[in-house]
Amino acid sequence: MKSLVISLFAEDKPGIVDALAKVVKQHQGNWLSSRFAHMAGQFAGFVEVNIAQDQAEPLLEALNALPGLTVHTADPVTAQQPPxxxxxxxxxxxxxxxxxxxxxxxxxxxxxxxxxxxxxxxxxxxxxxxxxxxxxxxxxxxxxxxxxxxxxxxxxxxxxxxxxxxxxxx
The missing domain is CATH 3.30.70.260 (ACT domain)
Structure with a gap:
């Protein structure tokens, strides 16, 4: 399994989170955590998903194919944090x-x-x-x-x- 952090940005409209959730589900991803915000007519958010290694690239391709959505991904940083x-x-x-x-x-x-x-x-x-x-x-x-x-x-x-x-x- 691979963990991914996905950031997204779009002009706000109903259904953005639903479209994202459906793509994650279609690729057997597990939605771990998220944070979303609406500001000045724009929508932005972060989602952490856990996904099988062989599904990571197809997931990213499917997310990038969603109309009007700008998507970036990063691997989580797992370095031990100081107290x-x-x-x-x-x-x-x-x-x-x-x-x-x-x-x-x-x-x-x-x-x-x-x-x-x-x-x-x-x-x-x-x-x-x-x-x-x-x-x-x-x-x-x-x-x-x-x-x-x-x-x-x-x-x-x-x-x-x-x-x-x-x-x-x-």
Whole structure:
């Protein structure tokens, strides 16, 4: 058996996931995990499938034949990950250019890996201005004091005019 990570991109319309699932099933693939999103009329996602070695190439050919779908594949990385702590934080404030850049710059300084990052801009109910919100899941390397990361993020919150809420887990 071979494990594949498939990324896909298309103009959003009903039936994309169904078409993908049918092709995986037709090639006796096992759907292991997935994540999909709709944004600005576009659809994007990732799927990990387990498939017999002799079915991998026919699966890819069938996926590439689906109309309007851009497909890329990669083999999963199986390198052992170093021990780490998982942390979550959220950001909320008036939207302005550079918020994501400033946050990710701090994370990079500490060699913190972003595992998930979901953000959006929505109209504030009472003001009509755009509000930026984000939820982030990060991996803090062992040996790094998570409080240092939190303090660094909080130190830029005033300049960015955002609130940052932090939740530590393991």
């Amino acid at each position: 780490m702590t998982t942390a979550y934080f959220s950001i909320m404030g008036n939207d302005k250019s550079g918020i994501v850049s400033e946050i990710t710059s701090i994370l990079q300084q500490f060699n913190v890996n972003i595992l998930e990052f979901d953000s959006s801009c929505n109209s504030a109910p009472n003001w009509g201005s755009e509000m930026f919100t984000a939820q982030c899941k990060v991996a803090i390397p062992d040996g790094l004091d998570i409080d240092d990361v939190q303090q660094a993020l909080e130190s830029i919150a005033n300049d960015l005019m955002v609130d940052i809420s932090f939740k530590k887990t393991s």
